[in-house]
Amino acid sequence: MSQTFAEGTAATRALNGAPLDGAGLLARLKDRLAGFRGSLQADAALAPIVWFRAGGPAEILAMPADADDLAFLMRALPEELPVTVFGLGSNLLVRDGGMPGVVIRLSARGFGHATVEGNRLRVGTALADRRVAAHALDAGLGGFAFYHGIPGGIGGALRMNAGANGTETRDRLVEAVAIDRRGERHVLSNADLGYSYRHCGAPDDFIFVEAVYEGAPEEPEAIRAAMDAVQAHREAAQPIKSRTGGSTFKNPEGNKSWQLIDAAGCRGLRVGDAQVSEMHCNFLLNVGAATGHDIELLGETVRARVLETSGIRLEWEIKRMGRFGATGEVLPFLGQG
Structure with a gap:
């Protein structure tokens, strides 16, 4: 993230x-x-x-x-x-x-610290999500098992309200600390962040450096069981050992992206060494020497086919950034949407 x-x-x-x-x-x-x-x-x-x-x-x-x-x-x-x-x-x-x-x-x-403050965890934003779940387990704090199944770090989780298994970042967050483009420090409450599905309302120039979460006391055995259930689900349903960026597209309201992609005939679709996962259609994989162009072109091909078959415009969840290379620009929906 x-x-x-x-x-x-x-x-x-x-x-x-x-x-x-x-x-x-x-x-x-x-x-x-x-x-x-x-x-x-x-x-x-x-x-x-x-x-x-x-x-x-x-x-x-x-x-x-x-x-x-x-x-x-x-x-x-x-x-x-x-x-x-x-x-x-x-x-x-x-x-x-x-x-x-x-x-x-x-x-x-510099940004991977974690301290326990009663029922709260104060963590740096370079800390991996699953490490937050592990620290919560050690502290006997429930409510963080969902982070055990989310790839990436806390900075990205704050920026996109990352969630899984029915729980989102906003459900546990108390406040976040950020540095803006002018070097000024800000402390933002949960309400200040304007969270919604995969969205954070904090100004674009804020860089999150620390977060405070709150859980509730729970027996370590119960916490471990919840984390194990999350891990088992991921291993059974997602290509977690592949070179991937995680969930590619946001779920449209009332729909699942993977079902729309599958219905559009895109399961296993390839562009060069970029491939739609056979296991989970909302994951794109680098199965060899895929370029950024290959991966983005595959994603836009999927979006174009889903639009054609369902009328639904999938939105990227993966962040794409940087300049296009010598291969050229990739147009949204292949220029047809």
Whole structure:
């Protein structure tokens, strides 16, 4: 999953003049970033850190040391520079032309903490969802088993109100802490976030750095049984050991995306090495050397066929970002919708 507030589909914006490569951009930003304590890498490969294992590089990949370092980075970067935040790389498709500007990745070292405060858990947003479930088990707090079955990290879960098995992030969240594009810190209540199905109403430029959840005391045996049930369901119904981005499309009201995809004859459909899962039609897989273009083209082919057969326009749940590569642009619904 990712927190995204700059899609980065436009050409790279230079600070003054023509577009720059990553090394040139980093050199131009050197003085501004002199106080940054984290790591910076130019022209960094992103495919190894996204679950699809596809897509182009980032001009600059930045890993802040902690929340204060992130705030410094936000204040230091020019306002016109695209900024995108990556989490654990699930629920994410990077296009082959790569990501212009700065990609920020929150590290487990700086943003992976977890502390118990009575019936509450305070966690960093680089923490994996399933680790939150594990910490809740250790603390004897019920209500978090659903996170055991969701790939990705807490930052992405906050941004998209991630849920499973009848429970969503909003059902357990008390408050979240975010840093905005100007480097200012905000504490937002559950109500402030304006949650709905796979939607968060927080401003696009907010980067979540911490979350506070509340559960209820429960026997560890019962919590473990609930987590085991979630895991068993995933293993039986989803291709969790494949290179995938998780659920591809949101469920339309009153329908299941996988059923619409299956009815449109798309089970097992391939574009290059991208394939619709035979096990679960709402998962796209990289079964070999699929490119970002292959995966997105397959997704839009599925959307076009579902529209043709049912009249329903599926919406992407997976976040697609970056510039299209030399293969060209992929049009929504193949340009027919």
